[in-house]
Amino acid sequence: MQYQLIKPGNRLQPYVQCYWLMDSEVPVELEDTIYPGGFMEMVFNLGNVIWRSTADNAFQTDPPIELVGQITRPMPIKGKGRNILLGIRFYPHTAACFLDEELHVFNDRVSNLGDVLGGPVKTLHQQLLDVPGLPERILLIENFLLKRLSANERKAGKAPLLAQIVQDMERNAFAAPIGMLAARYGITPRYLQKLFLQHIGVTPKLYSQIHRFQRSLRHMRKQEDSLTAIAYDCGYADQSHFIREFRSFAGTTPSAFSAASRPVNEDAAP
Numbered sequence: 001m002q003y004q005l006i007k008p009g010n011r012l013q014p015y016v017q018c019y020w021l022m023d024s025e026v027p028v029e030l031e032d033t034i035y036p037g038g039f040m041e042m043v044f045n046l047g048n049v050i051w052r053s054t055a056d057n058a059f060q061t062d063p064p065i066e067l068v069g070q071i072t073r074p075m076p077i078k079g080k081g082r083n084i085l086l087g088i089r090f091y092p093h094t095a096a097c098f099l100d101e102e103l104h105v106f107n108d109r110v111s112n113l114g115d116v117l118g119g120p121v122k123t124l125h126q127q128l129l130d131v132p133g134l135p136e137r138i139l140l141i142e143n144f145l146l147k148r149l150s151a152n153e154r155k156a157g158k159a160p161l162l163a164q165i166v167q168d169m170e171r172n173a174f175a176a177p178i179g180m181l182a183a184r185y186g187i188t189p190r191y192l193q194k195l196f197l198q199h200i201g202v203t204p205k206l207y208s209q210i211h212r213f214q215r216s217l218r219h220m221r222k223q224e225d226s227l228t229a230i231a232y233d234c235g236y237a238d239q240s241h242f243i244r245e246f247r248s249f250a251g252t253t254p255s256a257f258s259a260a261s262r263p264v265n266e267d268a269a270p
Helices: 113-117 119-130 134-150 159-171 178-184 189-199 204-222 227-233 239-250 254-259 263-268
Strands: 002-006 016-034 041-045 050-055 058-061 065-068 075-090 110-112
Touching (some): 002 134, 016 134, 041 119, 050 110, 065 119, 110 113, 113 119, 159 178, 159 204, 178 189, 178 204, 189 204, 204 227, 204 239, 227 239, 239 254
Antiparallel strands (some): 016 075
């Protein structure tokens, strides 16, 4: 499985973490699980693979143009065929700049982006299929995103404030109370909750927990520290707190997670 990351152009760097291309080169059959990452993605299926993901505890066939919402619990996925996926990974607070809806409506599901954005994104998908070169495909995506961004100036105007708040939360492993965090930026806790649900899709508390979970995963991949040390460094009260919260996001314990094989996640880990 080939996996490639591509940096966005200068104008989109505040909004897009990266573009990514996943290509199996040959037909494959995969099973894996998507875990909470704290961000949303748009994904274009350019191969003949049929992906299926879980929503409401049942597998469904994913659309050819996916909007992957905020994931708050483990989501099993299956794929069969030649896998060529081209994705757009947003920052936690920036997918809202390209969408009209409040983001929490997309949580824990893979939605049909064609239904959400209509004809223009369907046209983009066909253009991506018609153009073989990756640079040309990225240029098409960037032109599309810039048009969407200019149509959502009001939401984009809140991105700098949310970027500061998110960065503040990510720097501090030991999460500050929501009231204290809101006061630091001269807003009310209620308004902070509203901003997060509209622009990130989850509450500040849940986002902090997801970020802490992702931080623990990065430590575990290095295989350098004990679980006790990881729990402390990531801001958990103790190891039992770490295990309990980790299980809620991964569906298993940290030790069992480390021993498992995850063919998609190992390549696509943020």
